[in-house]
Amino acid sequence: MSSTHENIFLRLQRIDRRWIYLVLWLVIMVPLIFPFRIQPRASTPVAQLFNYIDTMPENKALVISVDFTPDTRAELQPMVIALLRHAFTIKRRVGILAMQVYGLGLAEEAIQQVTNEFNSRAQTHEDSVIYGEDFVFWGWTTPLLTVMLGMGERITRVFPVDYYGNPTESLPIMRDLKNYDDVGILVSIAASAMPRSWINFAQVQFGVNLSCGITAVSAADFYPYVNSGQFIGMLAGMKGAAEYEQLVEKRMKNKGMDWGLRNTGTEAMSSQTAAHLAIMVFIVVGNIAYFASRRRKK
Amino acid sequence: MTLSTDPWIWIAAILTLAIFSFLYRENPFYRFAEHLYVGIANGYAITFYWHRILVPSLFDRVGSSSTPLSTKIWLIAIAIIGALYFTRFIPRISWLVRIPIAIVLGYASGASIPRAVSGEIIRQMKATIITRASFANWQSGLWAVIILIGVIATISYFFFSTERRGLLKPLSYAGIIFIMIGFGASFGYTVMARISLFIGRLQFLLGDWLGFIK
Secondary structure (H helix, E strand, C coil), rough: CCHHHHHHHHHHCCCCCCHHHHHHHHHHHHHHCCCCHHHEEEHHHHHHHHHHCCCCCCCCCCEEEECHHHHHHHHHHHHHHHHHHHHHHHCCCCCECCCCCCCCHHHHHHHHHHHHHHHHHCCCCCCCCCCCCCCCEECHHHHHHHHHHHCCHHHHHHCCCCCCEEEECCCCCHHHCCCCHHHEEEEEEEEHHHHHHHHHHHHHHCCCEEEEEECHHHHHHHHHHCCCCEEEEEHHHHHHHHHHHHHHHHHHHHCCCCCCCCCHHHHHHHHHHHHHHHHHHHHHHHHHHHHHHHHHHH | CCCCCCHHHHHHHHHHHHHHHHCCCCCHHHHHHHHHHHHHHHHHHHHHHHCCCCCEEHHHHHHHCCCCCHHHHHHHHHHHHHHHHHHHHCHHHHHHHHHHHHHHHHHHHHHHHHHHHHHHHHHHHHHHHCHHHHHHHHHHHHHHHHHHHHHHHHHHHCCCCCCCCCCHHHHHHHHHHHHHHHHHHHHHHHHHHHHHHHHHHHHHHHHHCCCCCC
Protein backbone atom coordinates (compact mmCIF):
# COMPACT_ATOMS: atom_id res chain seq x y z
CA MET A 1 0.00 0.00 0.00
CA SER A 2 1.38 3.39 -0.94
CA SER A 3 2.03 6.09 1.63
CA THR A 4 -0.64 8.27 -0.07
CA HIS A 5 -3.27 5.63 0.75
CA GLU A 6 -1.92 5.31 4.26
CA ASN A 7 -2.25 9.04 4.71
CA ILE A 8 -5.83 9.01 3.45
CA PHE A 9 -6.83 6.21 5.85
CA LEU A 10 -5.08 7.80 8.79
CA ARG A 11 -6.59 11.15 7.99
CA LEU A 12 -10.05 9.60 7.67
CA GLN A 13 -9.73 8.19 11.18
CA ARG A 14 -8.62 11.51 12.58
CA ILE A 15 -11.17 13.61 10.73
CA ASP A 16 -12.67 16.41 12.80
CA ARG A 17 -16.21 15.32 13.66
CA ARG A 18 -17.46 18.82 12.76
CA TRP A 19 -16.93 17.97 9.09
CA ILE A 20 -19.29 15.03 9.54
CA TYR A 21 -21.86 17.33 11.16
CA LEU A 22 -21.54 19.72 8.24
CA VAL A 23 -22.01 16.96 5.66
CA LEU A 24 -25.05 15.63 7.53
CA TRP A 25 -26.49 19.14 7.83
CA LEU A 26 -26.26 19.57 4.06
CA VAL A 27 -27.47 16.05 3.27
CA ILE A 28 -30.57 16.63 5.41
CA MET A 29 -31.21 20.24 4.46
CA VAL A 30 -31.02 19.98 0.66
CA PRO A 31 -33.81 17.36 0.28
CA LEU A 32 -36.04 19.45 2.54
CA ILE A 33 -35.76 22.39 0.14
CA PHE A 34 -35.67 20.26 -3.05
CA PRO A 35 -37.51 17.08 -2.04
CA PHE A 36 -37.53 13.93 -4.13
CA ARG A 37 -40.70 11.88 -4.02
CA ILE A 38 -40.82 9.12 -1.43
CA GLN A 39 -44.16 7.50 -0.75
CA PRO A 40 -43.87 5.32 2.33
CA ARG A 41 -45.77 2.03 2.19
CA ALA A 42 -47.61 1.10 5.35
CA SER A 43 -45.89 -1.63 7.33
CA THR A 44 -48.02 -4.30 9.04
CA PRO A 45 -48.18 -2.66 12.51
CA VAL A 46 -49.18 0.70 11.01
CA ALA A 47 -51.83 -0.86 8.77
CA GLN A 48 -53.14 -2.85 11.76
CA LEU A 49 -53.74 0.29 13.80
CA PHE A 50 -55.23 2.16 10.86
CA ASN A 51 -57.63 -0.67 9.99
CA TYR A 52 -58.67 -1.08 13.60
CA ILE A 53 -59.58 2.60 14.01
CA ASP A 54 -61.15 2.69 10.56
CA THR A 55 -63.54 -0.15 11.36
CA MET A 56 -64.15 0.78 15.00
CA PRO A 57 -67.86 0.79 15.98
CA GLU A 58 -69.44 4.25 15.81
CA ASN A 59 -70.31 4.28 19.49
CA LYS A 60 -66.69 3.78 20.52
CA ALA A 61 -64.24 6.62 21.02
CA LEU A 62 -60.58 7.00 20.17
CA VAL A 63 -58.51 8.16 23.13
CA ILE A 64 -55.14 9.74 22.46
CA SER A 65 -52.74 10.04 25.36
CA VAL A 66 -50.08 12.63 24.63
CA ASP A 67 -47.25 11.18 26.69
CA PHE A 68 -44.29 13.03 25.20
CA THR A 69 -42.43 16.27 25.65
CA PRO A 70 -41.31 18.93 23.13
CA ASP A 71 -37.87 17.35 22.59
CA THR A 72 -39.46 14.50 20.61
CA ARG A 73 -42.06 16.67 18.89
CA ALA A 74 -40.60 16.09 15.41
CA GLU A 75 -41.22 12.36 15.58
CA LEU A 76 -44.43 12.18 17.55
CA GLN A 77 -46.49 15.28 16.81
CA PRO A 78 -47.24 14.11 13.21
CA MET A 79 -48.75 10.95 14.73
CA VAL A 80 -51.15 12.94 16.92
CA ILE A 81 -52.16 15.08 13.95
CA ALA A 82 -52.68 12.07 11.67
CA LEU A 83 -54.75 10.23 14.31
CA LEU A 84 -56.97 13.28 14.87
CA ARG A 85 -57.47 13.72 11.12
CA HIS A 86 -58.37 10.06 10.78
CA ALA A 87 -60.91 10.11 13.63
CA PHE A 88 -62.57 13.32 12.43
CA THR A 89 -62.71 12.04 8.84
CA ILE A 90 -64.58 8.88 9.84
CA LYS A 91 -66.63 10.75 12.48
CA ARG A 92 -65.40 9.01 15.57
CA ARG A 93 -65.39 10.78 18.92
CA VAL A 94 -62.00 11.61 20.40
CA GLY A 95 -60.81 12.07 23.97
CA ILE A 96 -57.38 13.59 24.49
CA LEU A 97 -55.30 13.66 27.64
CA ALA A 98 -51.68 14.23 28.54
CA MET A 99 -49.67 12.18 30.99
CA GLN A 100 -46.86 14.74 30.93
CA VAL A 101 -47.32 18.40 31.83
CA TYR A 102 -45.20 19.38 28.83
CA GLY A 103 -47.46 17.42 26.52
CA LEU A 104 -50.38 19.77 27.15
CA GLY A 105 -49.18 22.50 24.82
CA LEU A 106 -48.36 19.97 22.12
CA ALA A 107 -51.79 18.38 22.39
CA GLU A 108 -53.50 21.76 22.22
CA GLU A 109 -51.43 22.77 19.20
CA ALA A 110 -52.41 19.58 17.34
CA ILE A 111 -56.09 20.01 18.27
CA GLN A 112 -56.13 23.62 17.07
CA GLN A 113 -54.41 22.76 13.80
CA VAL A 114 -56.69 19.84 12.92
CA THR A 115 -59.95 21.47 14.04
CA ASN A 116 -59.03 24.55 11.95
CA GLU A 117 -58.37 22.32 8.94
CA PHE A 118 -61.82 20.75 9.25
CA ASN A 119 -63.87 23.72 10.40
CA SER A 120 -62.45 26.14 7.83
CA ARG A 121 -63.70 23.81 5.07
CA ALA A 122 -66.98 22.77 6.72
CA GLN A 123 -70.12 23.53 4.73
CA THR A 124 -72.63 22.31 7.29
CA HIS A 125 -72.85 21.76 11.03
CA GLU A 126 -72.43 18.04 10.30
CA ASP A 127 -69.03 18.64 8.67
CA SER A 128 -67.76 20.70 11.60
CA VAL A 129 -65.73 19.35 14.45
CA ILE A 130 -67.25 20.66 17.67
CA TYR A 131 -65.62 20.76 21.05
CA GLY A 132 -67.59 18.91 23.71
CA GLU A 133 -69.55 16.96 21.11
CA ASP A 134 -66.98 15.42 18.78
CA PHE A 135 -63.93 15.69 20.95
CA VAL A 136 -62.80 16.62 24.43
CA PHE A 137 -59.44 17.64 25.83
CA TRP A 138 -59.30 16.43 29.42
CA GLY A 139 -55.88 17.89 30.08
CA TRP A 140 -53.49 16.50 32.64
CA THR A 141 -53.60 15.30 36.20
CA THR A 142 -51.37 13.22 38.43
CA PRO A 143 -50.37 10.61 39.58
CA LEU A 144 -50.49 8.29 36.60
CA LEU A 145 -51.76 5.33 38.63
CA THR A 146 -54.84 7.28 39.68
CA VAL A 147 -55.48 8.40 36.11
CA MET A 148 -55.03 5.00 34.47
CA LEU A 149 -57.03 3.09 37.07
CA GLY A 150 -59.59 5.84 37.69
CA MET A 151 -60.50 6.16 34.01
CA GLY A 152 -61.69 2.56 34.13
CA GLU A 153 -64.38 3.56 36.60
CA ARG A 154 -65.42 7.10 35.71
CA ILE A 155 -63.48 9.51 33.53
CA THR A 156 -65.28 12.56 34.87
CA ARG A 157 -64.11 11.70 38.36
CA VAL A 158 -60.47 11.69 37.25
CA PHE A 159 -60.96 14.88 35.24
CA PRO A 160 -63.73 16.89 36.97
CA VAL A 161 -62.82 19.83 34.73
CA ASP A 162 -61.33 19.74 31.24
CA TYR A 163 -58.20 21.56 30.07
CA TYR A 164 -60.20 24.77 29.52
CA GLY A 165 -61.82 24.66 32.95
CA ASN A 166 -65.29 23.41 31.87
CA PRO A 167 -66.92 20.85 34.17
CA THR A 168 -66.62 17.61 32.20
CA GLU A 169 -70.05 16.40 33.40
CA SER A 170 -71.59 19.27 31.43
CA LEU A 171 -70.04 18.20 28.09
CA PRO A 172 -72.43 16.20 25.83
CA ILE A 173 -69.62 13.87 24.68
CA MET A 174 -69.15 12.61 28.23
CA ARG A 175 -72.67 11.20 28.37
CA ASP A 176 -71.52 8.24 26.24
CA LEU A 177 -67.89 8.29 27.23
CA LYS A 178 -68.00 7.18 30.82
CA ASN A 179 -65.04 4.82 31.15
CA TYR A 180 -62.89 2.33 29.21
CA ASP A 181 -66.03 0.42 28.17
CA ASP A 182 -66.79 3.29 25.78
CA VAL A 183 -63.25 3.47 24.44
CA GLY A 184 -62.58 1.66 21.15
CA ILE A 185 -58.84 2.05 21.44
CA LEU A 186 -56.42 4.11 23.49
CA VAL A 187 -53.26 5.18 21.68
CA SER A 188 -50.36 6.30 23.84
CA ILE A 189 -48.00 8.57 21.92
CA ALA A 190 -44.88 8.41 24.02
CA ALA A 191 -41.15 8.92 24.23
CA SER A 192 -40.87 6.84 27.38
CA ALA A 193 -42.06 3.55 28.86
CA MET A 194 -45.55 5.05 29.40
CA PRO A 195 -47.26 2.62 26.96
CA ARG A 196 -46.11 -0.20 29.23
CA SER A 197 -47.84 1.48 32.17
CA TRP A 198 -51.01 1.65 30.08
CA ILE A 199 -50.71 -2.12 29.55
CA ASN A 200 -50.18 -2.84 33.25
CA PHE A 201 -52.86 -0.58 34.67
CA ALA A 202 -55.47 -0.06 31.96
CA GLN A 203 -55.28 -3.26 29.96
CA VAL A 204 -54.52 -5.86 32.63
CA GLN A 205 -57.17 -4.40 34.94
CA PHE A 206 -59.87 -3.28 32.49
CA GLY A 207 -59.04 -5.00 29.18
CA VAL A 208 -58.97 -1.81 27.15
CA ASN A 209 -57.59 -2.08 23.60
CA LEU A 210 -54.25 -0.33 23.31
CA SER A 211 -51.79 0.84 20.73
CA CYS A 212 -48.80 3.13 20.79
CA GLY A 213 -46.85 5.63 18.78
CA ILE A 214 -43.28 5.74 19.98
CA THR A 215 -39.93 7.25 19.12
CA ALA A 216 -37.73 5.16 16.85
CA VAL A 217 -35.22 4.73 19.70
CA SER A 218 -37.72 2.65 21.68
CA ALA A 219 -39.29 0.80 18.73
CA ALA A 220 -37.27 -2.38 19.27
CA ASP A 221 -38.46 -2.49 22.90
CA PHE A 222 -42.11 -2.35 21.94
CA TYR A 223 -42.27 -4.84 19.05
CA PRO A 224 -42.74 -7.79 21.48
CA TYR A 225 -45.98 -6.20 22.69
CA VAL A 226 -47.28 -5.97 19.12
CA ASN A 227 -46.31 -9.60 18.58
CA SER A 228 -48.13 -10.68 21.74
CA GLY A 229 -51.27 -8.81 20.67
CA GLN A 230 -51.16 -6.43 23.65
CA PHE A 231 -50.85 -3.53 21.21
CA ILE A 232 -53.03 -3.39 18.14
CA GLY A 233 -50.37 -2.16 15.75
CA MET A 234 -47.77 0.48 16.45
CA LEU A 235 -46.33 3.65 14.91
CA ALA A 236 -42.55 3.62 15.18
CA GLY A 237 -40.77 6.94 14.76
CA MET A 238 -41.12 9.43 11.96
CA LYS A 239 -41.39 6.64 9.39
CA GLY A 240 -44.39 5.19 11.22
CA ALA A 241 -45.95 8.66 11.29
CA ALA A 242 -45.33 9.10 7.55
CA GLU A 243 -46.90 5.73 6.77
CA TYR A 244 -49.99 6.62 8.81
CA GLU A 245 -50.19 10.03 7.14
CA GLN A 246 -50.29 8.32 3.74
CA LEU A 247 -53.10 6.00 4.80
CA VAL A 248 -55.11 8.90 6.24
CA GLU A 249 -54.56 11.02 3.13
CA LYS A 250 -55.83 8.16 0.95
CA ARG A 251 -58.85 7.73 3.24
CA MET A 252 -59.62 11.46 3.08
CA LYS A 253 -59.36 11.44 -0.71
CA ASN A 254 -61.78 8.51 -0.83
CA LYS A 255 -64.25 10.61 1.12
CA GLY A 256 -63.80 13.55 -1.29
CA MET A 257 -61.61 15.48 1.14
CA ASP A 258 -58.62 16.08 -1.14
CA TRP A 259 -57.40 19.11 0.80
CA GLY A 260 -53.67 18.83 0.11
CA LEU A 261 -52.80 19.09 3.81
CA ARG A 262 -49.18 19.32 4.89
CA ASN A 263 -47.78 15.98 6.10
CA THR A 264 -44.59 16.77 7.99
CA GLY A 265 -43.67 13.11 8.47
CA THR A 266 -43.91 12.27 4.77
CA GLU A 267 -42.16 15.54 3.91
CA ALA A 268 -39.14 14.42 5.96
CA MET A 269 -38.75 11.02 4.31
CA SER A 270 -36.47 12.20 1.49
CA SER A 271 -34.12 13.78 4.06
CA GLN A 272 -34.30 10.60 6.17
CA THR A 273 -33.34 8.47 3.18
CA ALA A 274 -30.45 10.75 2.22
CA ALA A 275 -29.18 10.87 5.82
CA HIS A 276 -29.34 7.08 6.17
CA LEU A 277 -27.41 6.62 2.94
CA ALA A 278 -24.80 9.12 4.15
CA ILE A 279 -24.43 7.31 7.48
CA MET A 280 -24.09 3.97 5.71
CA VAL A 281 -21.32 5.47 3.58
CA PHE A 282 -19.62 6.83 6.73
CA ILE A 283 -19.77 3.39 8.38
CA VAL A 284 -18.38 1.60 5.32
CA VAL A 285 -15.60 4.16 4.74
CA GLY A 286 -14.76 4.23 8.45
CA ASN A 287 -14.45 0.44 8.58
CA ILE A 288 -12.35 0.26 5.41
CA ALA A 289 -10.03 2.92 6.83
CA TYR A 290 -9.79 1.09 10.16
CA PHE A 291 -9.01 -2.32 8.68
CA ALA A 292 -6.63 -0.91 6.08
CA SER A 293 -4.60 0.99 8.65
CA ARG A 294 -4.61 -2.03 11.02
CA ARG A 295 -3.29 -4.29 8.25
CA ARG A 296 -0.62 -1.73 7.49
CA LYS A 297 0.48 -1.67 11.14
CA LYS A 298 0.77 -5.51 11.20
CA MET B 1 -38.39 32.97 0.75
CA THR B 2 -40.73 34.77 3.15
CA LEU B 3 -39.05 35.59 6.41
CA SER B 4 -41.30 35.28 9.48
CA THR B 5 -42.42 38.48 11.17
CA ASP B 6 -43.53 36.70 14.35
CA PRO B 7 -41.12 37.66 17.17
CA TRP B 8 -41.72 34.29 18.93
CA ILE B 9 -40.58 32.43 15.82
CA TRP B 10 -37.43 34.58 15.80
CA ILE B 11 -36.75 33.86 19.47
CA ALA B 12 -37.25 30.11 18.89
CA ALA B 13 -35.01 30.20 15.80
CA ILE B 14 -32.21 32.07 17.58
CA LEU B 15 -32.38 29.69 20.56
CA THR B 16 -32.31 26.69 18.19
CA LEU B 17 -29.18 28.05 16.52
CA ALA B 18 -27.66 28.76 19.94
CA ILE B 19 -28.15 25.11 20.92
CA PHE B 20 -26.76 23.89 17.59
CA SER B 21 -23.68 26.07 18.09
CA PHE B 22 -22.51 23.40 20.56
CA LEU B 23 -21.72 21.20 17.56
CA TYR B 24 -18.89 23.61 16.80
CA ARG B 25 -17.71 24.03 20.36
CA GLU B 26 -18.92 24.88 23.87
CA ASN B 27 -19.80 28.59 24.00
CA PRO B 28 -21.78 31.15 26.05
CA PHE B 29 -24.72 31.20 23.59
CA TYR B 30 -25.21 27.48 24.03
CA ARG B 31 -24.94 27.72 27.78
CA PHE B 32 -27.45 30.58 27.91
CA ALA B 33 -29.98 28.63 25.81
CA GLU B 34 -29.45 25.48 27.89
CA HIS B 35 -30.00 27.25 31.21
CA LEU B 36 -33.00 29.10 29.84
CA TYR B 37 -34.55 25.81 28.70
CA VAL B 38 -34.04 24.09 32.06
CA GLY B 39 -35.36 27.12 33.95
CA ILE B 40 -38.46 27.57 31.81
CA ALA B 41 -39.24 23.84 31.82
CA ASN B 42 -39.09 23.71 35.62
CA GLY B 43 -41.05 26.93 36.05
CA TYR B 44 -43.74 25.67 33.69
CA ALA B 45 -44.06 22.36 35.57
CA ILE B 46 -44.13 23.96 39.03
CA THR B 47 -46.82 26.44 37.92
CA PHE B 48 -48.93 23.59 36.60
CA TYR B 49 -48.57 21.52 39.73
CA TRP B 50 -49.56 24.54 41.81
CA HIS B 51 -52.58 25.64 39.75
CA ARG B 52 -53.85 22.25 38.57
CA ILE B 53 -53.15 20.04 41.59
CA LEU B 54 -52.40 21.86 44.83
CA VAL B 55 -54.92 24.69 44.53
CA PRO B 56 -58.02 22.74 43.35
CA SER B 57 -57.30 19.42 45.09
CA LEU B 58 -55.92 20.72 48.39
CA PHE B 59 -56.32 24.43 49.20
CA ASP B 60 -59.77 24.92 47.63
CA ARG B 61 -61.15 21.75 49.18
CA VAL B 62 -59.70 22.38 52.63
CA GLY B 63 -61.01 25.97 52.50
CA SER B 64 -64.46 24.99 51.26
CA SER B 65 -67.32 24.83 53.77
CA SER B 66 -68.95 22.02 51.77
CA THR B 67 -66.02 19.62 52.34
CA PRO B 68 -66.72 17.21 55.24
CA LEU B 69 -64.42 17.56 58.26
CA SER B 70 -63.13 13.97 57.92
CA THR B 71 -62.03 14.68 54.31
CA LYS B 72 -60.32 17.88 55.43
CA ILE B 73 -58.38 15.98 58.10
CA TRP B 74 -57.29 13.39 55.52
CA LEU B 75 -56.21 16.08 53.07
CA ILE B 76 -54.23 17.99 55.70
CA ALA B 77 -52.56 14.78 56.95
CA ILE B 78 -51.56 13.82 53.39
CA ALA B 79 -50.29 17.34 52.72
CA ILE B 80 -48.14 17.22 55.87
CA ILE B 81 -46.71 13.83 54.86
CA GLY B 82 -45.98 15.21 51.38
CA ALA B 83 -44.32 18.27 52.87
CA LEU B 84 -41.89 15.97 54.69
CA TYR B 85 -40.01 15.70 51.37
CA PHE B 86 -38.67 19.19 52.14
CA THR B 87 -37.00 17.96 55.33
CA ARG B 88 -34.10 16.89 53.12
CA PHE B 89 -32.98 20.49 53.33
CA ILE B 90 -32.76 20.37 57.16
CA PRO B 91 -30.00 17.86 58.05
CA ARG B 92 -31.15 17.40 61.67
CA ILE B 93 -34.56 15.99 60.66
CA SER B 94 -33.76 14.84 57.13
CA TRP B 95 -34.51 11.23 58.11
CA LEU B 96 -38.22 12.15 58.03
CA VAL B 97 -38.06 12.11 54.23
CA ARG B 98 -38.16 8.31 54.47
CA ILE B 99 -41.83 8.43 55.50
CA PRO B 100 -43.29 9.82 52.23
CA ILE B 101 -40.76 7.81 50.19
CA ALA B 102 -41.83 4.60 51.97
CA ILE B 103 -45.52 5.35 51.39
CA VAL B 104 -45.01 6.10 47.68
CA LEU B 105 -42.78 3.06 47.17
CA GLY B 106 -45.16 0.78 49.01
CA TYR B 107 -48.19 2.02 47.14
CA ALA B 108 -46.54 1.99 43.72
CA SER B 109 -44.95 -1.45 44.24
CA GLY B 110 -48.16 -2.96 45.50
CA ALA B 111 -50.11 -1.60 42.58
CA SER B 112 -47.45 -2.33 39.94
CA ILE B 113 -45.88 -5.71 40.73
CA PRO B 114 -48.89 -8.03 40.27
CA ARG B 115 -49.99 -6.16 37.14
CA ALA B 116 -46.47 -6.09 35.68
CA VAL B 117 -46.14 -9.85 36.24
CA SER B 118 -49.39 -10.37 34.41
CA GLY B 119 -48.89 -7.78 31.65
CA GLU B 120 -45.19 -8.08 30.98
CA ILE B 121 -44.08 -11.57 31.98
CA ILE B 122 -47.01 -13.95 31.61
CA ARG B 123 -48.37 -12.37 28.42
CA GLN B 124 -44.89 -12.25 26.88
CA MET B 125 -44.25 -15.88 27.75
CA LYS B 126 -47.61 -16.81 26.24
CA ALA B 127 -46.62 -15.06 23.04
CA THR B 128 -43.63 -17.41 22.62
CA ILE B 129 -45.72 -20.56 22.93
CA ILE B 130 -46.28 -22.25 19.60
CA THR B 131 -49.81 -23.48 19.02
CA ARG B 132 -51.63 -24.82 16.00
CA ALA B 133 -52.92 -21.29 15.37
CA SER B 134 -49.33 -20.11 14.95
CA PHE B 135 -49.23 -22.05 11.67
CA ALA B 136 -52.29 -20.36 10.15
CA ASN B 137 -49.90 -19.47 7.30
CA TRP B 138 -46.29 -20.41 6.71
CA GLN B 139 -44.90 -16.93 7.48
CA SER B 140 -46.50 -16.70 10.92
CA GLY B 141 -45.38 -20.28 11.64
CA LEU B 142 -41.81 -19.49 10.65
CA TRP B 143 -41.73 -16.34 12.79
CA ALA B 144 -43.20 -18.20 15.77
CA VAL B 145 -40.42 -20.81 15.54
CA ILE B 146 -37.71 -18.12 15.14
CA ILE B 147 -39.08 -16.21 18.17
CA LEU B 148 -39.12 -19.38 20.28
CA ILE B 149 -35.53 -20.27 19.31
CA GLY B 150 -34.45 -16.63 19.82
CA VAL B 151 -35.94 -16.43 23.31
CA ILE B 152 -34.45 -19.75 24.47
CA ALA B 153 -31.03 -19.00 22.92
CA THR B 154 -30.89 -15.48 24.38
CA ILE B 155 -31.90 -16.65 27.87
CA SER B 156 -29.31 -19.45 27.68
CA TYR B 157 -26.60 -16.84 26.98
CA PHE B 158 -27.38 -15.26 30.36
CA PHE B 159 -27.24 -18.62 32.16
CA PHE B 160 -23.95 -18.30 34.04
CA SER B 161 -24.43 -21.02 36.67
CA THR B 162 -22.60 -23.70 34.73
CA GLU B 163 -19.78 -23.97 32.20
CA ARG B 164 -20.86 -23.62 28.58
CA ARG B 165 -20.52 -27.19 27.34
CA GLY B 166 -22.66 -29.59 25.35
CA LEU B 167 -25.96 -28.16 24.13
CA LEU B 168 -25.51 -24.94 26.09
CA LYS B 169 -22.46 -23.93 24.01
CA PRO B 170 -24.10 -23.68 20.55
CA LEU B 171 -27.31 -22.40 22.13
CA SER B 172 -25.60 -19.50 23.91
CA TYR B 173 -23.63 -18.78 20.72
CA ALA B 174 -26.91 -18.54 18.83
CA GLY B 175 -28.07 -16.24 21.66
CA ILE B 176 -25.18 -13.87 20.91
CA ILE B 177 -26.29 -13.73 17.26
CA PHE B 178 -29.86 -12.87 18.27
CA ILE B 179 -28.60 -10.22 20.71
CA MET B 180 -26.38 -8.70 18.00
CA ILE B 181 -29.30 -8.56 15.57
CA GLY B 182 -31.29 -6.83 18.32
CA PHE B 183 -28.50 -4.30 18.85
CA GLY B 184 -28.27 -3.70 15.11
CA ALA B 185 -32.01 -3.02 14.89
CA SER B 186 -31.82 -0.71 17.91
CA PHE B 187 -28.88 1.17 16.40
CA GLY B 188 -30.69 1.61 13.07
CA TYR B 189 -33.76 2.93 14.86
CA THR B 190 -31.59 5.22 17.02
CA VAL B 191 -30.04 6.75 13.90
CA MET B 192 -33.53 7.33 12.51
CA ALA B 193 -34.65 8.92 15.79
CA ARG B 194 -31.73 11.32 16.02
CA ILE B 195 -32.00 12.32 12.36
CA SER B 196 -35.75 12.85 12.85
CA LEU B 197 -35.15 15.29 15.69
CA PHE B 198 -32.71 17.25 13.56
CA ILE B 199 -35.15 17.23 10.63
CA GLY B 200 -37.82 18.61 12.94
CA ARG B 201 -35.65 21.59 13.82
CA LEU B 202 -34.66 22.13 10.19
CA GLN B 203 -38.33 22.02 9.16
CA PHE B 204 -38.90 24.80 11.68
CA LEU B 205 -35.89 26.87 10.61
CA LEU B 206 -36.45 26.45 6.86
CA GLY B 207 -40.25 26.56 7.03
CA ASP B 208 -41.64 28.63 9.88
CA TRP B 209 -38.65 30.98 10.13
CA LEU B 210 -37.14 31.39 6.66
CA GLY B 211 -40.17 30.34 4.61
CA PHE B 212 -38.29 28.03 2.23
CA ILE B 213 -40.73 25.17 2.89
CA LYS B 214 -44.42 25.86 2.34
